[in-house]
Amino acid sequence: MKRELLNKIYYVGVNDRQKTLFENMLPLPYGVSYNAYFIDDEKTVLVDTVEQPFAEQLLAQVQELLAGRQLDYLIVNHMEPDHSSGIKTLQAIYPNMQIIANAKTIDMLGGYYGIKDGFHVVKDGDSLNIGSRTLQFHFAPMVHWPEVMVTYSVEDKLLFSADAFGCFGTLDGAVLDTELNLDKYYTEMVRYYACIVGKYGAPVQTALKKLGGLDIKMICSTHGPVWTDHISEVIGIYDRLSKYETEPGVVIAYGSMYGYTEEMAEMVARGAASVTKNVVLHDVSRSDHSYILADIFRYKGFICGAPTYCGELYPNAATLLAKIKTRGVKNHEFGCFGSFTWANATAKPFEVFAEAMKWEMAGYVEVKQAMTAEQAEALYELGRAVALKTINN
Ligand code: FEO
Numbered sequence: 001m002k003r004e005l006l007n008k009i010y011y012v013g014v015n016d017r018q019k020t021l022f023e024n025m026l027p028l029p030y031g032v033s034y035n036a037y038f039i040d041d042e043k044t045v046l047v048d049t050v051e052q053p054f055a056e057q058l059l060a061q062v063q064e065l066l067a068g069r070q071l072d073y074l075i076v077n078h079m080e081p082d083h084s085s086g087i088k089t090l091q092a093i094y095p096n097m098q099i100i101a102n103a104k105t106i107d108m109l110g111g112y113y114g115i116k117d118g119f120h121v122v123k124d125g126d127s128l129n130i131g132s133r134t135l136q137f138h139f140a141p142m143v144h145w146p147e148v149m150v151t152y153s154v155e156d157k158l159l160f161s162a163d164a165f166g167c168f169g170t171l172d173g174a175v176l177d178t179e180l181n182l183d184k185y186y187t188e189m190v191r192y193y194a195c196i197v198g199k200y201g202a203p204v205q206t207a208l209k210k211l212g213g214l215d216i217k218m219i220c221s222t223h224g225p226v227w228t229d230h231i232s233e234v235i236g237i238y239d240r241l242s243k244y245e246t247e248p249g250v251v252i253a254y255g256s257m258y259g260y261t262e263e264m265a266e267m268v269a270r271g272a273a274s275v276t277k278n279v280v281l282h283d284v285s286r287s288d289h290s291y292i293l294a295d296i297f298r299y300k301g302f303i304c305g306a307p308t309y310c311g312e313l314y315p316n317a318a319t320l321l322a323k324i325k326t327r328g329v330k331n332h333e334f335g336c337f338g339s340f341t342w343a344n345a346t347a348k349p350f351e352v353f354a355e356a357m358k359w360e361m362a363g364y365v366e367v368k369q370a371m372t373a374e375q376a377e378a379l380y381e382l383g384r385a386v387a388l389k390t391i392n393n
Contacts, residue, residue: 002065003175005226006218007133007156008040012061014054015170022168026195026290030184031170034082035222037160038065039153042131043072046097047151047160048222049086058086059093073120073130075100078148078162079108083222088113100128102139104147122149138211140164142203144196150211157217164207165234166223167192177225185224189234191294192223193241198297198327204242208235241297244330248390249278250301250383253292254337255285255314260370261307261339267376268303268337271383275391279383284316289323296324300390301333302359303383304350308340313349321353333389334359335382339367362386 003011013035022028034050036058044066050058062071071094076084087109091097098120101109109115122128124139133155140148143164151160167189174180197204219227219234227234250272254265265281272279278299282292284306296302302324306317313321334354338346344366354361363382367375 005037005176005220006158009153009156009158010038010040010061010065011175011226012036012038012046012058012065013171013175014050014057016051016054017170023196026168026191027288028168030168030188032168033171033223035220035224035226036083037220038062039130039133040065041133044069045073045075045130045135046071046090047075047220048077048083048162049074049090051082052085052089055086055089059089062090070094071097073098073100075135075151075160076105076109077151077160078145078222079105079112080145080163081112084109084112087115091115091118100137102137102147102149105149108147124149140203140207140210142200143207144200152214157215158220159211159214159216159218160220161222163197163222164204165189165219165227165238166221169224171225175226177227177230180225182225182230186233186237187294189224189237190241190297191290193238194293194297194327195290198241198293198329201242201244201328201330204238208239208242244297246300246331246390247278247298248301248387249276249280249299250303250387250390251280251282251292251295251299252303252305252383253282253284253287253317253320254305255307255317256283257307257309257314260367261305261337264337264339264365264367264371264375264379265305267371267379268305268335268383271380271385272301272303272387274384275387279387284314284320289320292320293323293327296329296332300331301335301386303335303337303386305337306339306346308338308343308345311343311345313338313346318349321349325353325356329357332357332359333362333386333393335362335364335386337365337367337379337382339369341369344368362389
């Protein structure tokens with residue numbers, strides 16, 4: 001059954017309810033959608049494809065809409081294989097379709113799929129008339145791959161935005177934001193951004209400024225709902241996250257082998273909770289790091305605690321710190337605590353991390369074996385101090 005969004009523009013995407021780990025790393029408790037769109041004009045146009053296992057589902061929808069006509073154009077806004085690996089299937093059926101792509105995309109199409117011709121090459125700002133409407137192509141490099149572009153349908157005021165403004169979560173029976181309960185999508189948009197786009201705050205800001213002059217009534221992303229009534233909210237989410245703007249609150253991430261460091265974390269949490277309700281405790285060996293990263297992108301305070309392990313920082317905590325560093329997270333209030341049995345190796349890694357992040361360290365508490373009453377008090381004060389800084393700074 002056809003799903004028309006407006007003026008003969010149709011949703012032809014699919015839901016993936018089978019994949020458990022996106023990019024073989026990130027849990028998908030609500031699945032994910034790969035969105036593609038069909039424009040029925042004097043020329044017929046498909047905007048992006050889907051991951052290869054779902055190509056037949058895409059093809060069935062496209063064939064229904066074409067009703068025997070040829071597919072004139074395929075626009076490739078983004079080359080990551082969750083959107084491009086269906087191209088070969090499509091090209092086998094429609095060998096004469098022109099692939100609208102930029103130079104970087106063409107290079108990747110050759111490298112991934114051996115596609116060497118049949119291109120309609122576009123430059124940044126180019127337009128293409130397809131009958132009753134004009135499509136404009138705007139490059140958005142490093143949001144979050146170098147070849148990314150977005151396509152704007154001028155007459156429809158509609159932006160095909162590639163991954164931008166996308167989120168995890170299947171589209172359960174509907175596609176428009178006005179038809180869906182959006183709670184999970186907003187939460188999953190932050191996790192998607194933090195993990196996948198998070199490193200690229202500056203390019204996202206550049207793209208937002210570049211697209212700021214467009215009159216946009218509908219955003220068609222490659223993942224998640226089609227945005228209409230909630231456009232200002234999702235642009236606001238991207239704007240805040242890409243500026244590393246946060247709310248007052250504290251994320252406490254700890255590693256613990258036998259519960260002693262966890263007890264320290266509990267004291268830190270009590271101190272933080274004496275200041276704010278926004279306190280989130282994560283065990284670095286139990287919480288998937290994508291959820292910890294999402295909370296770190298949300299809250300201004302971050303306190304990490306870990307034991308010494310093989311003469312180094314507990315590995316799961318070290319891995320989390322590396323993931324934060326990769327994303328260049330800015331503007332956080334930081335504290336830390338470490339534990340050991342015979343030789344402490346936690347102070348230095350935390351210090352190095354804080355220096356690399358250019359975060360001021362509010363305090364560090366170390367405990368040999370089990371904490372004393374005085375150390376419990378110091379941990380409480382550490383949590384309280386960081387929480388206060390998230391409110392006052
Ligand atoms: Fe959904 Fe960057 O691919």
